[in-house]
Amino acid sequence: MIVVAGEALIDLVPQGAGALAGLKPALGGGPYNTAVALGRLGSPTAFCSRTSRDAFGEALLDGLRTAGVDVSAVQRGAEPTTLAVATIDEHGSAAYSFYVDGTADRQFAAPDRLPGATRAVSFGTCSLVLEPGASAYEELLRSAAAQGLFTTLDPNIRAGLIPDPDAYRARFKSWLASVTLLKLSEDDATWLGGSPREWLASGPSAVVLTRGGDGLTVFTRDGAEHSVPGEPVDVVDTIGAGDTVNAALLHGLAARDALSPEGLAGLDAEGWTELLRFAARAAAITCSRAGAEPPYASELGAF
Template sequence: MIVVAGEALIDLVVTADGQRAVPGGSPANVAVTLARLDQPVRLLARLGPDGYGRQIADHLAANRVDLRWAVHAEEPTSVAVATLNAAGQASYEFRLDGTADWQWTPQELPDLAGSSATALHTGSLALALAPGAHVLEGLLSGERDRDGLTLSIDLNLRPSIVTDRAAEQERVRRQIRLAHLVKASDEDLAWLYPDRSVGDVLAEWREAGVSCAVVTRGGEGALLLAPNGALHEQQAVRTTVVDTVGAGDSFTGGLLAALADVDALGDRPADRLAAVTEQQWSRVLRQAATVAALTCAHRGADPPRKPEVDALLTAAG
């Protein structure tokens, strides 16, 4: 079982034709992607008591995301306003003050050591906004010390919300040391480290103890630095782009699902990732890119199901 921790919010998607409210949030999108790829997944989230919160819970349950660790919060649901341009690319505005996702307490966290979890994934705003970010960081720290499951972080930075670049650099420097797998976009790195190359950043992360680092580059594909220092490159899978909402999250879900399929998640995580072969890394990246491409071909954060992914992978050889 893969555990995903973090925000489950409402994306209020605005287009020239009007607006619609759809469940979203980066960690929740990753969880749905994993479930649609037939991976057992449990979401550790705080769900509001309002209509939006019920809509999110219904959506997650309908997609077979296990909610037994979800917290029934008293605070309202967070809202992200996603405005799409003519090319389908999204810009975001967030309504987050006093909402449910950021109010974690240590008492709300489960005992992962007593569970069947093989991996814990988190990131995005859940690791950036206090007070909850400190609680989830503590969870990562304890699990890193225990060495019992693979820890994954997606930076997914939001400079429009967390604007202090120096503080974000320090936070990322501290948190990536807790993870075995770190994923970022080229936009994340361009904002976080405007005067540094991607290669320099990845080398620093590897030195800090990250086993595997991945950078997505939109239409240019993705890069993966493997535990042995080899750099793998994956071209973007061509598709007709409807919009890019949820594409990065579905890439992460596809990546984790592919790693689970080759038994690379679980106890002794650094050893498991080091055992992944060159050919397997290529397949892992290809699946992640395929899942992201199929998501871009759908409207909104609507990741594909496993048969659709398998069919495209088979057709591509």
């Protein structure tokens, strides 16, 4: 079982030119997209979060169930669902404005236990920024690592939500000792002001850097570096692409029984290349359609 911990929200996505061109609500949030993508790929997956009892919250849970994701660890609340208004540029890249005050996911409390047979726990995005929930997710990250579980972190920086960048950067560094696999984009790396080799020295067994259409690169503890190019695709938008990469990496590692530091260390150049190419193909499919619509296993074939 792979557990994805973090926010679920509603993206309001423009359907044409102009900021207010037919805004369409879409199910979203980085961890939510990762969980849906894992479910579609066929990995046993559970979602650990807190969602509203409003209509948006019900739709979010329905989306998880449809993807085959276990929602028994989802907490519920009367507060409204977080909203994110997307702006899509001419290259399909998305920027967001968030409406987060008093929303349900911010009141997340760390659970006493994770679902049975949990092998890995994935964290990231807004859930590690917005208090008081951020401290609860941080507690869960440290607890999962202390139990010897495989942990992944995708910071997926949303700078507009971070009032004190230096304090966040210090907090990010403090998480690394509890992280097995760090995945982040080039933009994230630039904003954080570090390098893969620096982060590896602080704890992770591997760092995967996404480079948009240029592909993916992994940096490993033994000093190795492996890259694959991006998959050519007509980009509609990039919403959910990084989240799809998270899911594809976890799915592929689970298929290889490599959800451990030892498993990562055992991957050779061929193994990493195969895994990164799988993630690049999955992300390309997501980019080829509007909104966060990750692929199904039938669209990718067996890993």
